[in-house]
Amino acid sequence: MGNNSWEARADEYSLYGFTDLPSVHERGAVVVTHGEGPYVFDTKGRKYLDSNSGLWNMVAGFDHPGLIKAAQDQYARFPGYHAFFGRMSDQTVLLSEKLVEVSPFDRGRVFYTNSGSEANDTMVKILWFLHQAEGKPQKRKILTRQNAYHGVTAVSASMTGKPYNSVFGLPLPGFLHLSCPHYWRNGKPGETEEQFTARMAAELEATIIKEGADTIAGFFAEPVMGAGGVIPPSKGYFQAVAPILKKYGIPFIADEVICGFGRTGNTWGSQTYDFMPDAIISSKNITAGFFPMGAVILGPDLADRVQAASEAIEEFPHGFTASGHPVGCAIALKAIDVVMNEGLADNVVRLAPRLEAGLAEIAKNPNIGELRGVGYMWALEAVADRATKTPFASTLSVSERIANTCTDLGLICRPLGQSVVLCPPFILTEGQMDEMFEKLDKALKKVFAEVA
Template identity: 80%
Template sequence: MKDQSPNSWEARADAHSFYGFTDLPTIENRGATVLTHGSGPYVFDVHGRQFLDANSGLWNMVAGFDHAGLAQAAKDQYDRFPGYHAFFGRMSDQTVMLSEKLVEVSPFESGKVFYTNSGSEANDTMVKMLWFLHGSEGHDQRRKIITRKNAYHGVTAVSASMTGKPYNSVFGLPLPGFLHLTCPHYWREGQPGETEAQFTARLAAELEEMILREGADTIAGFFAEPVLGAGGVIPPPEGYFQALQPILQKYGIPLISDEVICGFGRTGHTWGCEAYGFVPDAIISSKNLTAGYFPMGAVILGPQLTQRLQAASE
């Protein structure tokens, strides 16, 4: 039950804090859960109650809440050099080594990494990169972004426009030019008597129809989570990416794999794209990138996009 005393932690939380993604009437009835610390996969509140945090924080605390090695590494680095940027041709030695490692473990033979503060910001940055790249190559009209209904890509104005969730309509989103295909959920979206292979073929045909209807020369990129995370943990139907990628390549549309949730082992492979047998043009990473110990996102560019962005910058 909610502690009604005016100086309780719950009352103090209600008085001065907004909760993200929360049903406020429910909180009004039962109060917030104010946490103090964690141990392994468990968290503890101000009343000493223990909870199994089955969602791993926000899909990110995959090493637990008190991993001694991660905590010590962070403390040591704060003592040595607490933080820096990557502007003006400057970069910390740790950033250089991380970029090397990310490209090494990526499915790309070569590439470059651009860092952000979150997965939302990384998706937002990737869209800007695509707009910049196409514009520099003389294709200013290549602005539209294709994603899927029920997909989740973030909370910035651009990444929320990519997110195919109806609740974003309260913000007047999506912005113009953000297009959403059928959710690749065979159980819910399959037609009566339709096999999984036929469902995949129908979704591939829908993609090509959208490209032709909108104009291939207006499409900047296609973004997809290998497994839809916040959309319900929905794996793709069999052969899905193998059916879609040739269509995207046919019309010169980059395929971006949003691995904010899927990346670093959650599918049993380092990357979700590896689990489902495709190599994208770029990977969006966050969450497991730091195991939740500090906020960070990354755009990992494959060799072709690296070369094209390098040329655009020059």
């Protein structure tokens, strides 16, 4: 890298987030300039098929004309406002109506943030506020799961069941992480998947009894753990845990930041796994990545209770300057229409079996221990020994090497632990899917030949 190259300038002035620093220092950052469909291009003119959809969110690709026009038209009409003091844009009102309409709830209320992290953080504050108002100030503990990802603010990072948050002195007190419902990795010898699910449910109830149901504010779960490595729940998991939460009066919050708006093959991941939450957290696909936005969608019971608590003190004292931004809302309205009515959601349903079959063929490689996923979100887990599920030594950085090799071949995928994650844009064609298969297979074979 020359001293004035894009890579050198990025390295000099940027603080990288969630980046393998030895790798980026050796190889340099990839500085992208523009995108076409599911492809992005860097400063050197190299073309990459982005099988990560940016960061799960660019589901309509990088140059969708309808989304660009929606942004341009709204910027020309009304470029910015807030949602404070009883004032909000017309686009904000329209989007709230649309989100409740497409939600699994028959009615509800919506609160806007700028990200999924802020939406989860906001939901926790809503629960604390609600329980305090209802005379139960001790109901503050939050239940999530190990390996779950809920965000990076101090509260949402405390919800995130990842060991890396220990470097920040997190989690905060009162954030409890139950076992990860990953049967392939965490099932005991001789334990059936149904028995594993029963064990997960028993752990939940035992935790509630131990901590005291009157101290627990809520339970948060992703329908499929995304940044945990695309981990679908074990069979019957949500049907086992939902009645327990209801029995003890604990609100059930579905974190649909990744799963929402089509990623699993249904509008909501909670529909895919057949459970009804009390509230939904949305972000990413809500604007197809064209604007930073998050939303808390409260179902009827929580909406009524929070409204009553707010009325009692004459306000809900929380918000962000750009909450319900009119441009973001206009883009979101168009993005929802694009996904649901322009064939993108249909494309996921139509091609998901082809995606699974192609990855299953690649997963025959003896160094792939598990292929897991649903819809348009999948992971391949690398192992040194398939029979014993023994991972490669962490010093080998196998998934990082696979991702880097894919990048060299013109394919962007994501390393997560020992896994490689693929979550392609919903516009992916069969030909582009074949391109992804070919480059991924080539990268896997190259890296495994070097380390196995």
